[in-house]
Amino acid sequence: MTIQASSDALVSLNGVNKHYGQLHVLKDINLQVKKGEVVVVIGPSGSGKSTLCRAINRLETIDTGEISIDGKKLPEEGKELAVLRADVGMVFQSFNLFAHKTILENVTLGPIKVKKLAKATADKDAMALLERVGVGQQAPKMPAQLSGGQQQRVAIARALAMKPKVMLFDEPTSALDPEMINEVLDVMVQLAKEGMTMIVVTHEMGFARKAADRVVFMADGQIVEDATPEEFFTNPQSTRAKDFLSKLLTH
Amino acid sequence: MSPQISAESDHSVNTLLNNSDLFITGFRNTLILFFISGFFALILGTVVAALRVSPIPAMRAAATLYINVVRNTPLTLVLFFFALGYPKLGLVEIDFMTAATIGLSLYTATYVAEAVRSGINTVPVGQAEAARAIGLPFTQTLTLVILPQAFRAVIPPMFSVFIALLKNTTVAAGFSVFEAGAIRSNLSERGEPAMAGLLWVALVFVLLVFILSFVQRKLEKKWKVAR
Numbered sequence: 033m034t035i036q037a038s039s040d041a042l043v044s045l046n047g048v049n050k051h052y053g054q055l056h057v058l059k060d061i062n063l064q065v066k067k068g069e070v071v072v073v074i075g076p077s078g079s080g081k082s083t084l085c086r087a088i089n090r091l092e093t094i095d096t097g098e099i100s101i102d103g104k105k106l107p108e109e110g111k112e113l114a115v116l117r118a119d120v121g122m123v124f125q126s127f128n129l130f131a132h133k134t135i136l137e138n139v140t141l142g143p144i145k146v147k148k149l150a151k152a153t154a155d156k157d158a159m160a161l162l163e164r165v166g167v168g169q170q171a172p173k174m175p176a177q178l179s180g181g182q183q184q185r186v187a188i189a190r191a192l193a194m195k196p197k198v199m200l201f202d203e204p205t206s207a208l209d210p211e212m213i214n215e216v217l218d219v220m221v222q223l224a225k226e227g228m229t230m231i232v233v234t235h236e237m238g239f240a241r242k243a244a245d246r247v248v249f250m251a252d253g254q255i256v257e258d259a260t261p262e263e264f265f266t267n268p269q270s271t272r273a274k275d276f277l278s279k280l281l282t283h
Numbered sequence: 284m285s286p287q288i289s290a291e292s293d294h295s296v297n298t299l300l301n302n303s304d305l306f307i308t309g310f311r312n313t314l315i316l317f318f319i320s321g322f323f324a325l326i327l328g329t330v331v332a333a334l335r336v337s338p339i340p341a342m343r344a345a346a347t348l349y350i351n352v353v354r355n356t357p358l359t360l361v362l363f364f365f366a367l368g369y370p371k372l373g374l375v376e377i378d379f380m381t382a383a384t385i386g387l388s389l390y391t392a393t394y395v396a397e398a399v400r401s402g403i404n405t406v407p408v409g410q411a412e413a414a415r416a417i418g419l420p421f422t423q424t425l426t427l428v429i430l431p432q433a434f435r436a437v438i439p440p441m442f443s444v445f446i447a448l449l450k451n452t453t454v455a456a457g458f459s460v461f462e463a464g465a466i467r468s469n470l471s472e473r474g475e476p477a478m479a480g481l482l483w484v485a486l487v488f489v490l491l492v493f494i495l496s497f498v499q500r501k502l503e504k505k506w507k508v509a510r
Contacts, residue, residue, distance in 0.1 A: 114420040122416035142419070145423055
């Protein structure tokens, strides 16, 4: 069954293991994400969900197992890997906008240098993306002049500028002030509606309910549950998931 | 009393004016040495710093070896090698000026490399991860994202390296290069007072370093990276 599932999967992880020294952070992970699917990965901190997300574009290496994107196995470090990474958008917890470049330059750097687009074309596309995420006015500013929520929306635009096949979100709202979380989530929900394939590591249960096709629950480096949001939130199977959800609901 | 002093200072000014040819040629060669060596040291030093952070262990080892060997050798010995040792190898013949330029470049590059490397260390890891995530390969991640931020962070130590280079050029006087460090001995041959000559040389160096410091302040203001 897994073999069949993996054949039409856009992102496919098979038997992935990773250790940090003694610590076994990813234990035999199998996960298939189809085109257009929105998968939300949740779990207690230290469960390996961020590592899983970062392994998908090889910001973290894995010890054993196989990860493929659109049927292509992740290559070793080098030119080929760079080419593959261009197809995988990534949004980080700490935004990581290029501090020495303007907002517009942040978005156009990839298209100009990697996709070899003409500057005028890249600028035009970038402005359209910045407008779409609601920060068109900020184009000539430097990242430090923007609020966290605005910076994260620029980071999403920067990833989208590469026209990725899949978008990875590694706790995109965890570093934001509460009043800025929604402006970022709204952009993500919109993106999900437009059919983008997304893997989202988050603590935002509201987003999982609203936009996810599947919820993957991780604990201690393992995938414990893999269900629809409805099933997961109303009828969790494992004690770990029940425990996790009850802790969230007490406050 | 006072006429004597004025006579004395007149005499100093005369030392400068009557021998302006020596001062001009000397300092012209000093500036040539400085700019050419500085240019090559900046390029070589940046490449070596890049090698030191490369993912390939052999490259890191080569860069570390180069820095440790050359930086731990006194400049005089480095110049000795190029002025006196190198010709004995029977390779391409070079004049003393070229030898001094090569020696100063190789020596200064090790300091540039360490300054750049410390700059690279100030750039948050997330910057490189974001660059790799949009598909930039290692070289472009370094040249487009990391190094521009690293240079901005190390302007003060970098200028210290270049100020040191400017003054280090005088060591070349010991190897038959007529630059500012050789002005005094040439003045002595003309029977001019050595002390007056040295004071003028020192004054011009102070002026040149003052200009460098001015450029440094301008760049620091212009290139401030806000995080």
